[in-house]
Amino acid sequence: MEPADIQGDLSEVLLSEAEIHARIAELCREIERDYEGRDLLLVGVLRGAVMVMADVSRELRRHIEMDWMAVSSYGAGTQSSGVVRILKDLDSDLTGRDVLIIEDIIDSGLTLSWLRENLSSRGAATVEICALLRKPAAAKVEVDVRYVGFDIPNDFVVGYGLDYAEKYRNLRAVGVLAPHVYS
Numbered sequence: 001m002e003p004a005d006i007q008g009d010l011s012e013v014l015l016s017e018a019e020i021h022a023r024i025a026e027l028c029r030e031i032e033r034d035y036e037g038r039d040l041l042l043v044g045v046l047r048g049a050v051m052v053m054a055d056v057s058r059e060l061r062r063h064i065e066m067d068w069m070a071v072s073s074y075g076a077g078t079q080s081s082g083v084v085r086i087l088k089d090l091d092s093d094l095t096g097r098d099v100l101i102i103e104d105i106i107d108s109g110l111t112l113s114w115l116r117e118n119l120s121s122r123g124a125a126t127v128e129i130c131a132l133l134r135k136p137a138a139a140k141v142e143v144d145v146r147y148v149g150f151d152i153p154n155d156f157v158v159g160y161g162l163d164y165a166e167k168y169r170n171l172r173a174v175g176v177l178a179p180h181v182y183s
């Protein structure tokens with residue numbers, strides 16, 4: 001159950017905590033199979049991916065390493081500026097590594113297409129993507145995503161790491177903000 005004052009700002013719950021966890025478990029079984037016998041570096045994209053990273057990493061029944069990058073292309077608004085900025089870089093050397101980028105959402109695709117290029121250019125052996133959410137109708141660039149949790153409609157969503165003006169990241173569900181919140 002969410003705190004009443006936050007839950008009340010949603011016009012619709014798209015995905016419950018239980019649905020999210022069940023899908024993450026399925027994705028993790030695929031990841032375990034695909035990376036069997038190989039070292040795996042999970043790269044979480046701050047700040048939106050913190051919840052996905054926490055749940056995916058703990059659901060995986062194998063060793064992983066974790067590193068973090070902070071990039072931002074949205075500022076405080078609901079439209080991507082298209083300009084990706086590195087706010088915090090990785091600590092790891094990616095040379096020869098199998099890298100799995102962990103993201104909360106692919107919207108326009110601008111963040112992840114930029115990030116995959118950026119990480120590949122550092123000499124990683126492989127760079128794949130795991131994203132909890134994807135909005136097919138919002139794509140400005142096609143991004144090849146190996147693991148997708150859910151395809152969702154083209155609405156601005158919050159919760160499970162996703163913010164509106166830095167709030168709502170701590171909602172356990174994913175939902176659509178009611179119009180009154182914006183005004």
Ligand SMILES: O=P(O)(O)OC[C@H]1O[C@H](OP(=O)(O)OP(=O)(O)O)[C@H](O)[C@@H]1O
Nearest residue numbers: 047048072073074106107108109110111
């Ligand atoms: O596909 P795109 O249109 O590029 O959008 C996806 C990105 O936008 C959000 O991050 P944001 O830049 O808002 O920063 P945050 O993760 O700190 O919230 C989200 O977490 C993704 O990283």
Ligand SMILES: Nc1nc2[nH]cnc2c(=O)[nH]1
Nearest residue numbers: 107155156157158162163
């Ligand atoms: N909170 C939030 N951040 C985003 N970044 C890109 N798309 C979205 C979205 O739908 N919600």
Ligand SMILES: [Mg+2]
Nearest residue numbers: 045046047048
């Ligand atoms: Mg993000």
